[in-house]
Amino acid sequence: MLRVEKVSKHYANSVKGQITKAVDDVSLTLRQNEIFALIGESGSGKSTLAELIVGLQQPTSGSITWAEHLQVPITDRPASFIQLVFQNPDRSMNPYWRVKDIISEPLRLSKYPKKKAYSKAEELLEKVMLSADFMDRYPAECSGGQKQRIAVARALSMSPSLLVADEITSALDPTIENEMLQLLLSLKRSEGMSILYITHRLDTISGFADHVAVMKNGVIQEAGDTKTMLSDPKSDYTKALLRSLYYT
Numbered sequence: 001m002l003r004v005e006k007v008s009k010h011y012a013n014s015v016k017g018q019i020t021k022a023v024d025d026v027s028l029t030l031r032q033n034e035i036f037a038l039i040g041e042s043g044s045g046k047s048t049l050a051e052l053i054v055g056l057q058q059p060t061s062g063s064i065t066w067a068e069h070l071q072v073p074i075t076d077r078p079a080s081f082i083q084l085v086f087q088n089p090d091r092s093m094n095p096y097w098r099v100k101d102i103i104s105e106p107l108r109l110s111k112y113p114k115k116k117a118y119s120k121a122e123e124l125l126e127k128v129m130l131s132a133d134f135m136d137r138y139p140a141e142c143s144g145g146q147k148q149r150i151a152v153a154r155a156l157s158m159s160p161s162l163l164v165a166d167e168i169t170s171a172l173d174p175t176i177e178n179e180m181l182q183l184l185l186s187l188k189r190s191e192g193m194s195i196l197y198i199t200h201r202l203d204t205i206s207g208f209a210d211h212v213a214v215m216k217n218g219v220i221q222e223a224g225d226t227k228t229m230l231s232d233p234k235s236d237y238t239k240a241l242l243r244s245l246y247y248t
């Protein structure tokens, strides 16, 4: 569905003559209706790659296209095609707005009448397993996990084909994190969309992600189906990551 081909993003550093290769010659394919986990330690280039995919940044070289129209650059996609949810929901929520206005904002921007947008917001809350009581709350009256669900609900309002979830469970405790993963799995099934799930933790992806890519220093070290990679890792880096799980 989405093809990333030989994509690089290099930044010129303030130190003269040096460049940071945040993403370096990355190729991967995201299929329809799959969960693709992108794994890497801090600074490995995950968020930069996500921003390139979403179109928030332009690659230094390479191309990102969606497979139905392979020659169409990602920047020419319909606005609703990809939605991004960040690690910190507070970054994208106006603290003075009620939940119903936060969720329905994309619909209102698409000229939905207010009443219809609110009724859709209530449906979306139900999709992320929050009750209608949340409609009139402010973000400060919601927990971190609930705010992430609200951010997902807002993203769903545009019926995206691809949801990019950048470290959205990192700040949550294990039980709430597990509930969020279950929610994403059920949304994949019910909405038929694909999810690019970005994380620094390999231990969350078993039974959740269909495919996985492991990234280090801007380079994909290994990619493949999750079961095979977890049971038979090929790169030394993936092996080291897996070994480290047993010591945490």
Ligand SMILES: Nc1ncnc2c1ncn2[C@@H]1O[C@H](COP(=O)(O)OP(=O)(O)OP(=O)(O)O)[C@@H](O)[C@H]1O
Pocket: 011, 012, 020, 021, 022, 040, 041, 042, 043, 044, 045, 046, 047, 048, 049, 200
């Ligand atoms: N605007 C920028 N200018 C210069 N260097 C940058 C810029 N953005 C990111 N980098 C560098 O690119 C590399 C990759 O950063 P990126 O944020 O993509 O990593 P990450 O894997 O998402 O890390 P984290 O999990 O900590 O968010 C890092 O070395 C970072 O310092």
